[in-house]
Amino acid sequence: MVVLVCGIPEEAPVALAIQALERRGADFLVIDPDDLGDRVRVRWSWIDGRLRGALAVGERVLDIDDIGGVYLRYLGDLTREDDSPRAVAARGTALALADLFDVLPARVVNRRRPMASNNSKPLQSLLIREAGFLVPPTLVTSDPERVRTFAAEHPSVIYKSASSVRSIVAPLAEADRARLPAIRGLVTQFQAEIKGYELRVHVVGGATFGARINSDRTDYRYAASQGGRTTMHEVEVPRPLAARCVALARALEMTFVGIDLIISDAGIVCLEVNPCPGYSYYQEATGSPIADELAAFLDGAGVEAGVEAPADQPASRESLPAS
Amino acid sequence: MLLVFEPDLGSPLADAIARAGERRGVEVLRWSPTAMVESVSLALTIDEGGAAVSFSVDGRPIRGDDLDGVVTLIDGFTPDLWPKYRPRDREYAATEALASWVALLTALPCPLLNPPAPDALGGAIYPPVEVSMLAAKVGLSTPSILYLDSAASFRDERADELRGSAAALGHLPLAELPLAQAWLDEARSEPIRIRGVGEARIRAVVVGDRVLEVGDVGPPEEIKRALIDLHRRIRRPLGEVWLGRGEDGRWLLEDAMRWPSAAALDYLGERLGDAIIAACTEGRRW
Numbered sequence: 297m298v299v300l301v302c303g304i305p306e307e308a309p310v311a312l313a314i315q316a317l318e319r320r321g322a323d324f325l326v327i328d329p330d331d332l333g334d335r336v337r338v339r340w341s342w343i344d345g346r347l348r349g350a351l352a353v354g355e356r357v358l359d360i361d362d363i364g365g366v367y368l369r370y371l372g373d374l375t376r377e378d379d380s381p382r383a384v385a386a387r388g389t390a391l392a393l394a395d396l397f398d399v400l401p402a403r404v405v406n407r408r409r410p411m412a413s414n415n416s417k418p419l420q421s422l423l424i425r426e427a428g429f430l431v432p433p434t435l436v437t438s439d440p441e442r443v444r445t446f447a448a449e450h451p452s453v454i455y456k457s458a459s460s461v462r463s464i465v466a467p468l469a470e471a472d473r474a475r476l477p478a479i480r481g482l483v484t485q486f487q488a489e490i491k492g493y494e495l496r497v498h499v500v501g502g503a504t505f506g507a508r509i510n511s512d513r514t515d516y517r518y519a520a521s522q523g524g525r526t527t528m529h530e531v532e533v534p535r536p537l538a539a540r541c542v543a544l545a546r547a548l549e550m551t552f553v554g555i556d557l558i559i560s561d562a563g564i565v566c567l568e569v570n571p572c573p574g575y576s577y578y579q580e581a582t583g584s585p586i587a588d589e590l591a592a593f594l595d596g597a598g599v600e601a602g603v604e605a606p607a608d609q610p611a612s613r614e615s616l617p618a619s
Numbered sequence: 620m621l622l623v624f625e626p627d628l629g630s631p632l633a634d635a636i637a638r639a640g641e642r643r644g645v646e647v648l649r650w651s652p653t654a655m656v657e658s659v660s661l662a663l664t665i666d667e668g669g670a671a672v673s674f675s676v677d678g679r680p681i682r683g684d685d686l687d688g689v690v691t692l693i694d695g696f697t698p699d700l701w702p703k704y705r706p707r708d709r710e711y712a713a714t715e716a717l718a719s720w721v722a723l724l725t726a727l728p729c730p731l732l733n734p735p736a737p738d739a740l741g742g743a744i745y746p747p748v749e750v751s752m753l754a755a756k757v758g759l760s761t762p763s764i765l766y767l768d769s770a771a772s773f774r775d776e777r778a779d780e781l782r783g784s785a786a787a788l789g790h791l792p793l794a795e796l797p798l799a800q801a802w803l804d805e806a807r808s809e810p811i812r813i814r815g816v817g818e819a820r821i822r823a824v825v826v827g828d829r830v831l832e833v834g835d836v837g838p839p840e841e842i843k844r845a846l847i848d849l850h851r852r853i854r855r856p857l858g859e860v861w862l863g864r865g866e867d868g869r870w871l872l873e874d875a876m877r878w879p880s881a882a883a884l885d886y887l888g889e890r891l892g893d894a895i896i897a898a899c900t901e902g903r904r905w
Contacts, residue, residue, distance in 0.1 A: 342748045343763040345755045392766040395746040412737040418722030419737060421665050430667065436719050437662040439675070459718035461711060481656060481701065482712050483719040 297364025299324040299594045300351075302371050302393070308576035309587075310369050316591035324594075325353045329372035332389045333382035340396055347399065360396065365403040365594030369572065403551065403594055410549035411571035415460045418485060420548075420569060427547045428540060429566035432558075433488040440476035443486055447473070450488035458485040465515040490567075492560030497533055498575050498586050499545040499553050502599035505584040506533040530582035537564065544569065552590060554578075620646045620681070621899055622689045624740065627651055632884055632891070636690060639892030645687065645900060648676075652693060656700045656716065663723045670726035688730040688899025690857070692878055694739045730899045732826070732857040733877060742855045742877045750853065750875055757848040758841075759872045760865070821862045824879045824891065825850045827898030827905070831890060833883045838862055842870050849875070856898065856905040859883050 299322055303310035310326075317324045327336055331353075340349025340360055349360040371390040376383070397404050413420050421431045435446045436458060447453045447468060455472075457463035466472075468486065494509040494516060508531045509516050513524035520526070533541065544566070545553045554573030558565045575586045592598035621640055625633040628651050640647035650659060660675040672683030695717040698709035721735045733742030745753075751761040822833035823846065830843040838846070842862070850856055853875070861874040884891055 339766060341763060341765045342751050342761075349766070395748055395766060398746060398749055399752050409743075415737040416718035416721040418663060418665065418719065419725055422670060422722060422725055425665065425670075431665060433667075434665040435662065436664075436722060437660075439660045439662055442662045457715060457718075458722070459711075459714040461714055480660070481703075483661060483716060485719070 297323070297596055298358055298362050299365040299367070299591075300327055300363060301325070301367045301369070302327045302329075303367070303369030304328065304330075307369070308580075309574055310367075312576050312579060312587035313367055313369075313590055313594075316587040317595070319588070320591055320595060322591060322595040325356060325358075327353060327371075327393070329370060329386070329390070332372060332393075333386035336389050336393075338389055338392045338396065340392070342399075347396075347401075349396070351393075360400065363400060363402050364596050365405070366397050366400070367405050367590070367594055368397055368407075403596070405552040405590070405594065406550040406571055413548055414569065414571045417456070417458050417460075417568065423548060424544065424566045424569065427544045429544065430563050432490050432565055432567065435486045436483060437486070438479055438481070438483040440479060443468075443476055443479070443484075444473070446486060446488075452489035452491075453486050454489045455484060455486050458483070464518050490558045490560050490562075490565045492558045492565070495531070495533075495557040495559050495564075496528075496578055497538075497541045497555045497557060498573060498578065498584070499541050499551075499555065500586065500589040500598065501551050501593040502542050503589045503593075504533045504538040504541055505578075505582075505586050505589070506531040507578045507582045507584065528578065528581045530584050551593065620648065620685050621687055621896065623647060623649045624655070624689070624691045624693045625649055625651060626693050628654075630692065631881060632692060632879060633690075635884060635889065635892035636895050637892075639889060639896045642889075642893070643896050643900070645896055648681075650676075652696050652700060655720070656696065661719075661723060663719070663726055665726070672723055672726050683727045683729075686727060686729045687902070688732065688896075689724060689727060690732045690895060690899070691724065691735065691741045694741045728904075730827075730856075730902065730904055732895060732898060733855045734905065736854075742857070743853060744877070745853060750849075750872075753852050754845075754849055754872050754875075757845045757852065759845045759849060760869045761872050762863075820873065822859060822880075822883060823862065824859050824883050824887065824894075825855075825857065826891070826894040827856045827901070827903065829894050829898070831883075831887055831894060833859075833886045838870060846872075851905055854905060857895070 299317060301310060301313055301317070301324055305311060305314060305326055305328055314326060335354050337352040338349065340347060347360065351358045351360060371394060372386060374387055374390055394408060398407055398409065413423060418434060418436050421434055425431050433450065435442060437443060453468040454465050455468055456465045467489065494511070496507040496509060498505045507528045509526060509528045511524065511526040513522050516526040541555050544555065545551065548569060550571055552573070554570035554575060556567040556570070558567060578584065579586045589598055621636070623633045623636055628649060633649050637647045637649065658676055662673050664671050674681040696713040698713045701709045701712040704712055717740065720740055721737055724731060724735045724740065736743035748764050751764060754761050821836055821838060823837060824831045824833060825846055828847055830846055846860055850858055855877055857878065859876045859879045860872060863871045863873045865871055879891060
């Protein structure tokens with residue numbers, strides 16, 4: 297079986313996946329978005345309940361039945377306005393591939409529809425809560441008075457985007473409160489800030505990798521640019537929590553995710569599930585072999601996501617150090 | 620109380636729902652995207668106790684529990700609803716508003732026609748092939764679909780391929796081969812759906828557990844049951860379907876749309892509004 301890697305080869309998560317596939321001697325092809333207009337061809341059909349088709353990447357031609365795994369990192373900007381023949385061809389090929397990956401019976405990491413749950417962070421909070429995790433107390437509102445009440449109920453409140461548009465998580469400071477009437481026209485998401493340390497768990501099929509993060513800034517990703525500092529090291533994810541994380545990924549219909557947790561005195565709180573994780577940042581800092589596990593999973597090996605999380609058991613802090 | 624989101628106040632389907640509400644003694648509130656941005660104050664809270672939704676419009680408080688149902692005939696918000704913002708901020712505002720309302724609607728305990736998807740308030744949008752695969756699971760046949768890349772240099776090959784496909788399809792005639800031929804001449808990126816031929820198309824509207832025939836002829840009961848099952852699976856309890864017959868007599872699901880068309884409303888008249896109100900007030904979630 298063949299593994300497809302869709303993305304820019306030089307981008308770190310893609311580059312690490314390619315290196316890992318090479319190490320294990322896997323049969324794989326890279327679909328670079330830059331090549332979609334000329335080097336990649338796809339044609340497939342759904343006829344009488346059966347998928348049939350072929351994919352050509354350069355000189356290599358595959359039957360789609362031979363595709364065993366797909367790492368769907370990036371297929372190009374499908375919304376870009378460019379009517380050149382090459383761009384039109386690239387968009388057509390990308391759409392044909394994207395629709396194929398939605399239905400192809402292969403290990404697709406991840407399919408489009410489940411990934412969309414991250415387009416609404418409060419929606420994802422509802423789904424995470426249903427899956428048995430605590431979530432931060434959250435208020436999504438266009439009512440300044442509700443924010444003032446919420447802020448009075450919690451020692452510290454942060455605000456961040458409700459959509460998948462990246463924003464820097466920021467604390468609601470006194471100066472911000474004077475600007476609250478501005479939310480009347482634009483509903484905004486606020487959350488109680490949870491004190492504790494951050495734990496990033498990557499789930500790959502049924503395997504988990506933990507990274508403990510220490511930072512002196514609210515949003516550790518931007519600590520350096522804000523004059524702060526972030527460090528991280530690998531931690532083993534306790535088995536009950538690992539099972540809960542795998543179950544959460546499965547509940548969201550994904551097999552490769554990055555789960556952001558806070559280990560607080562009150563318990564384990566889930567902030568977010570990243571459907572297309574930039575895992576290289578964590579692998580490079582912790583040495584966790586995430587890319588190797590991803591390559592194994594795509595290649596039909598790896599740990600299956602078959603571990604059932606006990607439904608009546610809350611996410612446990614067992615074996616994790618206190619905050 | 621029923622809440623209807625409509626593109627502009629006065630849309631015909633929302634009018635029909637409002638009239639049905641009057642007949643049945645159900646209050647119907649109608650909000651356009653403009654009202655949702657300018658007049659409605661809202662709050663969604665998520666905490667250990669669960670999720671709660673509340674609105675306030677013109678000083679009148681409405682709790683999520685007060686609602687019998689929500690009918691959503693819009694998909695989202697356009698940036699021009701925030702004219703005072705900078706252009707880039709308008710796009711962001713529209714995206715944020717959609718993300719917030721998706722969660723807010725999902726948290727409501729009442730029936731939703733249709734439940735929102737992360738990128739569309741009015742219900743999930745599927746590529747045709749995904750609908751076809753789900754349709755097959757409930758025993759419905761669908762037209763064949765061809766996906767061909769669109770690089771101009773491959774046109775001649777495509778012509779051969781289409782001819783080959785026509786032969787391979789056997790009993791399923793290429794009723795829309797001219798469409799495919801047109802595609803060969805002007806590169807298209809859309810998938811080509813090969814429709815069945817034979818009897819005229821039949822339309823029907825699915826509303827929860829009901830199928831309303833749009834015309835004098837409707838599908839048989841087993842097809843109606845399959846349509847209801849399909850709409851449950853795609854989480855779209857409100858929609859319109861077009862059916863055709865293959866030459867071998869098979870029923871083919873040719874298209875599944877999220878909202879009833881104007882033609883369906885014209886034909887069904889007050890029955891459509893009544894069915895929507897009934898689907899909401901029966902309290903069932905899909």
